Amino acid sequence: MPVSSHANTHTACYHCGEDCTDNDIVLQDKIFCCQGCKMVYEILHQYDLCEYYHLNTQPGINQRITVRSDKFAFLEDEKIAQQLHRYKDDAQTHVNFYIPQIHCSSCLWLLENLHRLEKGIQRVTVNFSRKEVLVIFSHHETDLRRVAEILTAIGYEPYISLQDLQYKKPRANRKLIYQLGVAGFCFGNIMLLSFPDYFAGAGALDETFNRLFRYMNLILALPVLFYSAQAFYKSAWSGLKHGFLNIDVPIVLAIVVTFIRSFAEVMQGHAGYFDSMTGIVFFMLTGRILQDKTYQGLSFDRDYTAYFPIAVSVIKEDKEVPTALPDIKTGDTIRIHNNELIPADGIIVRGKALIDYSFVTGESAPVSKATGEIIYAGGRQLDGNLEILTVKEVAQSYLTSLWNRDELKNKAPEKVSFVHLLSRYFTWGVLGIAAITAGYWALHEPARIWPAVTAILIIACPCALLLASSFTNGHILRILSRHQLYLRNAQAIENMADATHIVFDKTGTLTGKTGSSVIYYGTVLTPRQEVLIAALAAQSTHPLSRAIVQYCGSPAPQGVHDFQHFAGKGVCGWVDGLFIRLGNADFTGAHRKNEQTGSVVYVSINEKLSGLFTIRNTYRNGLRPLMQQLQTHYPLSVLSGDNNHTATQLRKLMGSDATLLFDQQPADKLAYIISLQQQGKKVMMIGDGLNDAGALKQSDIGISLTEDSNNFTPASDGIMAAQQLHLLFRFIQLCKANKRIILVSFALSLLYNITGLYFAVQGILSPLVAAILMPASSISIILITFGCSEWQGKKLYYKALQQMTDKNHIPD
Template sequence: MANTHTHTHVACFHCGEDCNDHPIMMAEKSFCCEGCKLVYELLHQHNLCEYYDLNAKPGINQRIVVRQDKFAFLDDEKIQQHLIQFRDEDQIHITLYLPQIHCSSCLWLLENLHKLETGVQRVTVNFTRKEAKIIYNYRETTLRRVAEVLTSIGYEPYISLNDMKEKKPRVQRKLVYQLGVAGFCFGNIMLLSFPEYFTGNNHSDASMNRMFQYMNLVLALPVFFYSAQAFYKSAWSGLKHGFLNIDVPIVLAILVTFIRSLAEVAAGHSGYFDSMTGIVFFMLIGRVLQEKTYQGLSFDRDYTSYFPIAVSVIKDGNEVPTTLPDIKTNDTLLIHHQELIPADGIISRGSALIDYSFVTGEAAPVKKSVGEIVYAGGRQVGGNIEILTIKEVAQSYLTSLWNRDELKDSGKQTNVSFVHLLSQYFTWVVLLIAVITAAVWTVKDPSRIWPSVTAILIIACPCALLLASSFTNGHILRILSRHKLYLRNAQSIENLANTTHIVFDKTGTLTGKAGTEVRFFGDPLTPTQEMKIGSLAAQSLHPLSAAISNYCGVANNYAVRDFREFEGKGICGWIDDLFIRMGSAEFIGIKQKTAQDGSTVFISINEKPIGLFTIRNGYRPGIRSMLEHVRDHYDLSVLSGDNTREAGSLRILMGANATLRFEQKPADKLDYIIKLQGKGEKVLMIGDGLNDAGALKQSDTGISVAESTNNFTPASDGIIEAEQLKLLPSFIRLCKSNRHIVIISFLMSLAYNITGLYFAVQGMLSPLIAAILMPASSISIILLTYSMSELSGRRLAASATTAIPDKNHV
């Protein structure tokens, strides 16, 4: 029977996490660890305890101790030059990424950082990007000291090799300038056209009317030659590849409108400059809104986003922080506990326990001894080791894996939006109508050919269709982002809606990256026995031992005598009068009769077997309910780099018809996606690690799961926050409604075009009618798409609040 014991939940005053039966007390407050208590003492000492009044349990868990010299590399002037944004005689400006920012208390504490560290002058926090811009006096403090103070209060800066690169602007400034110019010119042209709208040419002063016409012409020039450049480039790019995209008829309408307006002004009449500038202005609004939605995200990652900015190199017996590009073959690297190995090398000192889940997906760590090769991308979880590099960073296995996947990505299928497909037919139909109209008027009245043909091309501009697409897509993207799903672009919405087969990674996707599920089966344990088992487990750095230690609790931390660890077998030691063994069945001296679901650790006390622990990754909350919804409508697959030990529970979770593949290497995952696409499947791949990068990019839609939306994820079409994965069915439904909204808007646009064409083919369309019809159509389309998108968004919000929790914990 499973050992069940009562447990009273005591929340840590600082971070709110469980104190595991034995809280650390101070000033009548409970803390889960010494780290949380130390942070409280620090804040109390500097009169900053108002931090706890702003939010309940606002702190970050401090159980993981940060290495003392972790930020020593920030003393290097060369590294500082890449990170510092501004420097003068008195101060330095720097922006640091702090992924732990999560609430208003964080903002308050960081903005009061000057009370904790003399020399810090001002801190400005960007909550959305989780960045803090810090201004400090370098004569009173250092960059390294600032980073260490931030770490000490729970906001450890994340500094990667990618920070050494030149930063690209988050928002295209040119697009914003183009929008500003178009808005200014459009507004003034409309203002100067009011006399004509309300009085007509016969009742206005001729000289004033003429002046207004020329002023409109001057205002239209910067819109035509500067603001509309984005459409010219897109249309030309499509034509070069033999494809009529939606921007081709837009550009055609802009050109014809401008040329026709020039002819009208030359003849002493008003032109269509208000309509032309309005087209450009409204189109640019949609593009800028989409850009602004994603200014804090990056969908294109390379291996430098995962690597630290520097590593310790052993030179003449000393640790020298060295930037990764400066690491050479035959350098000796000191890899600390929990550090990523940046280059392939041979272990020269220490015993390694390498977690390769980031590269292969295999959750179980791999033991390596002196003389064995370790590869870049593995994370050392067993203490400090030294490795002799055999390849530079740029030539390591991890880098070659990334580059190989980049090359394979070239075979990814090209998806074309149905809006662009509609635009192709739309353009040909409009041209056909124009030709027929010209032919008819050639026979009846040649003088009406030019007015009729140009009016057709102007009034039949598919701007309403593009507005419907741009504004609906933009609004849907923002609704999804509010629920922590960030798609790369509008095409990703359509691709997600067209999904027929969903492929999941397991480790870090269906299961959480942090936290495991531990169960004990056997004779009931007393609280004292549990704590002694936990104390013994705490002596080992193996992840299974750490899980057991956390499960049992080690608050009293009993002294362990004669501790011994046997590689690949288990550990043992004396605690008071008890001799405890933990490890494999063979190590305990019994025969394992039944296979357990998950990793198994057997326990004996005084050479008497008393039971076993099972340890497995805990599935994310809501995963069971989510899979129950999607498996009725989509084919499902799981590609895992892990072994088959959890195949049984995963089969129950995924359903009888799902495909389960274990021990999958990155190339295997990529090949499987290609095979599915070869069968005509539209594949949605959901993964998290670099081992999924090739499959994510090859899929029709690749979504990276991140514990934090600003965390570094593989290149993908989308980023989803881990806790929101349970809403996947609702996200797909919303993307499908996007197409329906655009189609309804297109039908409305078509009605407008038919009405306008009725007048245009007869040569009856005046500038006044065009000036009224085009803005009215644009505004009505915007209102329609906004209201329908908002209605769909409210349905998504309702499904999020009523999400059914899992009935049983997997």
């Protein structure tokens, strides 16, 4: 029968707050869980930085895993260091580090006081939301390696990847902000100076002042015409070059025609329409900035370089030489340290390999490899140091092929937004009305052709449609990000709403990466035996061993003697006078194998079989109601790199009509997505690892699931926090509502246009009517889109609260 574990009470570490299993690590009446935490405290105490502990209780990062002394030796290579420098002159160097450990105000305080630990550091600026620090230091007094080592010593090891050498984050689009500022300034002042013309019949000013104000309006309109509206000119010209009338073409036409007619009006001593022209530009720039707002802490185009380290150790003349990854050549011998990534395909020449390929293949069980066998890039070594002879360069490895497949080059071009399609018909309709009006007045009163046609082009500008789409998309993107779904752009909203088939990865997507269900079957273990088993399991880095440690509780403080690890079989050793084995049936002396599902670890004590642990991943919270919602609206598929031992449980979760495919390699997943698209389906792919990269890029909308939005995620159209997966159906509904809000707003804008066209076709549109219609239309559209978007967002929020009550875990 299953047996539950026993909870123990432990003292919390003064530095990091984790349980202390060895109360002998004491300094100044303060207890620490490991020597690493104690060392950090000593450093902070030495430099009078212990206020760090007063700002938050136990704010530190656990230091049980030590960092080898030469880990940052590659930063002494000037070629590598130069590519990491943000700025350098004769006196100082600026460098930006990504530090994922930043989590509280104590972190901010300590990092900003880093200069008290190292004399050469002049200033540190922390970007909390992006978990980045800008370090300014004097390279005459310290160097880049020393800075990285100081950060690591206090628990804030910088994460430096190969992508840092090849990719620079784009600066914020300040030009668009400046253009908006200029347009807003000119629009406001033109409105103010136009009041005498608006109310010309109610006691006008002296004509001299009227003329002066009109010329001032003309001058103020010039910067808007030639500077602020540049973004629309470029977009319209780009569309025309490709033979497509996008929404910016009629807008540019309206801006230019409005200016020309206004200029002519002013020259003839009449009021122009500069207020309408500048208002168009101001409101549309506002919407564009809102829509184009990006999440600077995220990257939707990451590739393998964001996952790889900058340098590895190459063995040359029996010495480890730090070498940048791009300089690794075929035939080099690389030393892979424990828990490090394998950067290139190679053959094992020394050491034993236990490789975790879960991020590449999706298979959760580690793979054992012996000397002479080939291993592939992307795996992580879990069992000590390893030496491999590279057979392919980094850029030609198996892992990089996941991004560079020829099939992706044939992906269908990106879908054109329905807003642009609407604008095309709208543009031809406006031009048709203008042509008919011109023909009519040419026969009856030719003098009215110019005012009538120009008035039509002014009043029928599709700016309301653009405002509706820009503001609605911007609001929806913001609401989704509030619920931790970060979409790449507005087009991703449409693609998500239009999806007709949803495909899920399994490991790390439907199942959690960290959570596991452990059940013990066999002779009841005493609390002492559980602690001793945990002590033995803690000596291994195998994921199953870590699950057993988590189940049994904190390891015993006694040492483990004669510890041995047998790859693919298990571990054994003496703990407090007991000889314990953990491993497979043959290794532990089990006479017959069990019939349990999931991974199984047997345990024997003094060569007598005691029982077995079953370890299974757990599905994420709220998946059952999610799948019930999705089944009624979409065909579902699951592509898993694991074997089919979970098929029965997965079928219950996904429904009888879902397609379940196991043992899927990355190429298989990609081929399946292509096959669905060839059937005319719009595919949404939800995945999490490198094995899903090709499928995510090929799908019509690819969502990458992540436990931490700042961590590595493969290229995708969106990034979703893993704990929000249960809201997927609500997210899709919100994206569908986005289109409805835009169409309703467009219908309302048509009413304004029809009203304006009634005056325009007669050639009697006055400045006062234009001044009322244009801002009224724009402001009402902004208010409607904001109100409707917020209403839909509130519905999502309350549905999220309702679904949070479901806390059931479904065992895998």
